[in-house]
Amino acid sequence: MKTRFMNAMTKTLTGCLLAGFVVGCENDPNDFKEAKYSSNPDVFIDTFSGGLNYAAFGGSVLTAFQVDNDVTYNNTEASMRVDVPNVNDPAGSYAGGAFFTSVGRDLSSYNALTFYAKSSVAATLDVVGFGIDLGENKYQAAINGLSLSTVWKKYIIPIPDPSKLKMEKGMFYFSEGPENGNGYSFWIDEVRFENLGTIAHAQARISNGQNASVTTFSGVxxxxxxxxxxxxxxxAINQAVSMSPAYLNFTSSNTAVATVSNTGVVTTVGAGxxxxxxxxxxxxxxxxxxxxxxxxxxxxPTPTLNPINVISIFSDAYTNVPVNYYNGYWQPWQTTVSxxxxxxGDNVLGYSIFNFVGMEFSSPTVNATAMTHFHLDAFIPGPIAPGRQLRVIVVDFGANGVFGGGDDTRHSTTFTAPFLVSQNWMSIEIPFTAMPNLASRSNLxxxxxxxxxxxxxxxxxxxFHN
Known part of the structure; x- marks a missing residue:
């Protein structure tokens, strides 16, 4: 049930769409003298630390977070309480937000963010970490799938490279959807950065630790x-920590072929x-x-159809309808990343580690009853393995216009060799007459x-076009 909510959370955390900005505590004027160089490790110890603000993520329940004076760790004065919504809560699909400072702190002398947490039911917190700051969000680090229990427990998020955090503003963030469709509450207390002598040095990885390869082109x-x-x-347990590329120093063996930025984006510049x-x-x-x-x-190929005969989902040649996302990243099965x-001047959707990917345009749905065909251009730069298939699925949400409402319909069309080729654009044209499951197609x-x-x-x- 949490799969659907990962769509919103992935988009939110990637772009840091924030709403509900709350100032946690006003500064004493004397604080401004040292704020630029402050090494204050406290995030939430009974209350917001000085200069700390909170903002809810876009699409989340804006009131999900509050300070609780009743349920606390070790009988302290207050804790942070988060109320996760039920499925289909009109106020928001999940609970999530970030705590950040207006002025950066020097956290380079610490090697971990620690906190205590408990929940009303046994649950798995989707993501919790630090580094979202309403700016570059440059040095994010997080634990995914954190197990919570109904008793207080201390948790540790190691810092991949503390020397990077000379002026860090992103102190803490979380994101969580319903558990099996149901909402619940969890509490977090005593959030601070620490220097723990019991954490071993990190073993970092790229490409999931594999020697991966990709065929690409100049300018991509x-x-x-x-x-x-x-x-x-x-x-003695090995803890996986997801982290921003900026923690790493990248090197290209041949900069005449490819260069790499400090954010981990490779630009191909020449053949080789x-x-x-x-x-x-x-x-x-x-x-x-x-x-x-x-x-x-x-x-x-540049489309030449008259725009009045087209309903565009993605194309520079036409005006696109509102699209929720071009990659929903449906956990836990999907590997595809954008x-x-x-x-x-031509924008292209690129998908790597491709197994499957979903585009959604449900706000509002598309009425394509006047259209006769679906069109898509696809390009596979690497070799085509024997038996390779490409399946194109068009989904209608039915009269109620919502996913899983009991009246959804879909049609899948499969393409294989010799139609599937490498390093050439494939123009896919599927007539609706070949998709009998989509007889109405009024809520695509x-x-x-x-x-x-x-x-x-x-x-x-x-x-879609006529």
Whole structure:
């Protein structure tokens, strides 16, 4: 049941869409003298620490967070309480927000963020961490899938590289959806940064620790994925920590072929091969990314249909309808991550580690009863494995216009070789007469692509037309 809510949370945490801005505590005028260099480790000890603010994430319940004076750790004065909503709560689909300071703090002398937590029921907190600051969100680090119980327990989030946090503003953030469709409450207390001598140095990784490779083209950007680190904790358990690429120092073996930014985005600049590696501090990260570039990129064919005969989901040639997302990232099964790019003024949807991906346009749904066809241009830069399939699924949410309302319909069309080819645009045209399951098509809301083998696919010019 939590799968649907990960869509909103993924988009929110990626873009840091924030609402409900609350100032936690007013500063004493004397604080401004040292705020620039403050190493204050406290985040929430009975109340907001000086200069700390809170903002709810977009799409979350704005009132989900509050200070609680009744349920506290070790009989302290107050704790932070978060009320997670039930499924279909009109106030918001999940609970989430960030605590940040207006002036950065020097946290370089600490190696962990610690806190105590408990919940009203046994639950799994989707994500909790630090580094969201209403700005660059440059040095995020988090634990995903944190197990909560009904008794207080201390939790530790190691800092991948404390030397980076000279002026950090993002003190703490969380995001959580309903458990099995039901809301619940959890409490967090005694949130602070500490220097723990019992945490071993991190082993960082890129490409999930594998030596990955990708075929791409000049002018195309490719984000490095599978970034994280593992720490040996005081309880001898290895703790995985997700982290921002900015913690790492990247290197390209051939900058005439590919360069790499400090945010982990590889830009292919010429034909040839380059290997991207990384270090966390002075330690080599495991894994690499090999860029294979055969040459210049060729854009998809420019559509020539009259705009009055088109309902566009994604295309620079037409005005697109409102789209919820082009990659819902449906946990826990999806591996596909977005690597969108622009070449010669043309925006392209790029998907790497592709197994399946969903686009949703349900606010409002699309009435395509006057349309006769669905169109999509797809490009697979890597080799086509024997038996490879590409399935295109069009979904109608039915008369109630909502997902899973009991009247959803869909149709899947499968493409194989010889239609599937490598390094050439494939123009997919599917007439609605070949999709009998979508006889009404008055509430179209999703397009799903399946059949990826973990490689890369580019998508452009997604539309319905007459």
């Amino acid at each position: 950007n490719t984000p490095i994925t599978g970034i994280g680190s593992v720490f040996n904790m005081p309880n 091969t380059a290997v991207i590696t990384a270090k966390l501090g002075t330690q080599n990260a495991t894994g690499s990314l090999t860029i294979n570039c055969p040459g210049a990129y060729v854009n998809a 690597s969108d790019f622009t070449v010669n 809301a999703q397009i799903i692509l399946e059949g990826g083998d973990g490689s890369v696919i580019y998508v452009d010019n997604v539309y």
